[in-house]
Amino acid sequence: MTLARAYQRALGTFFGYKAATLLVNALTFPRLRPRPLPSARPSVSLLVPARNEAHNLPELLPGLLAQGADEVLVLDDGSTDGTAEVARRLGARVLTGAPLPPGWHGKPWACQQLGQVARGEVLIFTDADVLWHPGALGAVLHELARAGADLLSVYPRQHNVTPGERLLTPLVDAVLLTFLPAPLLRFPHHTAAAANGQVMAFRREAYTRVGGHALVRAELLEDVLFAQRLKARGGRLALALGQSCLGVRMYRSYPASVAGFGKNAGAVHGGSRLVLVLSAAWHLAAYSLPWLLPGRRRGVWALRAAGLLERALVNLLTGRRAPADLAEGLLGPVTPLLALPVYWRALRRRVTWKGRAYRQGEPL
Template identity: 65%
Template sequence: MKLERAYLGLAFAFFALKGATLLGNALTFPRLKREAPPIPADLKVSILVPARDEAHNLPRTLPGVLNQPVTEVLLLDDGSQDGTPEVARRLGAQVLSGQLLPPGWMGKSWACQQLAQAASGDILIFTDADVRWQEGAAQAVVHELWARQADLLTVLPRPEDLTLGARFLTPLVDNVVQTFLPYPLLQTRWPLATTANGAVMAFRREAYWSLGGHATVKMEMLEDTVFARHLKAGGHCVTQASGQTLIGVRMYRSYPESIQGFSKNAVGVHLNSRPLMVGLAVWQFAAYTLPWLLPARTPAWQALRAMTLLERTLVNLVTGRHAPADLLEGLLGPITPLLALPGYRRALKPHVTWKGRDYPQ
């Protein structure tokens, strides 16, 4: 009985803390606004797209990027084998051919470094090839960066066009940020209280090169957040915003793809500590799955079950995902720790494979 009371007390405290964080972020976390003013005529803005084997994504995403009112859009082909540069040129993009990956570099960081060296913008906006930009998105990004006097603005794109398999894990990026990371804490000077999403990162040029560009994170799998931590540690301002209806992403097309993506970042997200990762995985099972494996003899157990179902639905409402299928994702809460197990198992390996390249982790 004492063990049961202790477990229930810990579980309720856990969900109360996450709920309070979500409520705070619903009130304070910035959202991109469609009515942002035009980009000043004298401000040069470069949108930079690293691309490796992205021919399947570019017809859906690149036209929206090319339609943004910016100085230039550069796409770098990072050794693709699927016709990516041909598709990009056919769509009207200016395509750069990437140099061979040097020893000691991760592929994406090397591609971004080359793009930055070629760019002329005062603002450098890196965006992934699977990110879809709507009309007004670039103005909103630049306005948010300027209004908050930030050196780096990172945008969390809204997940879209999700298959059933992709829904299992892909939207958890929003869940982690919105329920674990209070926006006021993210705005403190503490470097570890920082998050970034490599899908969209807008830098002031001087701040970006003050650290040597992506060279400062050349061997980091979680290069986006680590870069943001380095910037904050150097006294720069880092801020975040939700993409809402202006910037969306179809990150993975299936459950196996999401497992690959989940596993490559899992160790970095847990501060490069495998024991911490395993411990939190066990707790996630205890908090979300265990209440459904034990008999709900009291109202407290029934309330705990309800919390496991409501969390993802509430997060989706806060991040602008209101479709019935989005709201029904809450039903996945109790089985999410089980669905994540293959990703944790892959993350325990000493190497990770991504985009056809093998990296130590």
């Protein structure tokens, strides 16, 4: 077998797996839809860790406060932009975060403090850039009960406005929906897990039993690792797509996307520089190289089409169906090039996020 033939077969297998996974998820992945609060429901705490989020809170808090939860708590994690004042003015109860202890990363420590103060039987941690629409809390509680889960993590629908934030941010959905078949979550092994820290709903008993966010106190990829470690300890995990209930505007520019994804890319690749390099090379070979090969070569157009269609189909599944959303599929050939700064940032080992620096899993 020639090298060119082996290359095309490898890509065919790769895109075939991703297409099959996307089809399975289109048929089985739970989607939220707006629901009223159950008449008999557990008490609920909505918890927001916030560090320099004054620009996001006016969009988050009105919808969050209108959900009908028993309490809404915002923890001001050493902000310098008036986060606490904005939260109080909008009607939330504000906690002042304690200094970061040795051996902790910022977000896990903020969440740990919220979990210790909250009174709810269900603890829902949500990031400040998430939008809670009418009926969202009812939808989350319904899905948590239906799934019988100890942790339900929701992937909000991406809301991308500027061209720069469309370049990389939607890849969050593509990675989830083309690599992880939803039925795999039923397997008992802890590696069959995923989570999104933007929305994580815990049953208090399970959260307390594993020690809360102390379980991931020094992790940058704290959401996925929390799901894996909870599952390893017998916890039940469920995922859902936010659809019209929950939205998010994660990053508002291409540089912000590079910084955000670069923070987690090392952990996603197991902390291995070799795996990072191989991943970058593979995605260049899969999505970019077919456009440099002669078009008359057998099978090349099928590979090109697979790379173009993937993101558009993912967006359809998540409910992003505007023409501009579907046109993101055209970015397929250049996406690996756009992602190279993310890999470079991860290779440096030193990560700065929200004014804090980390290296090899430890704060600097």
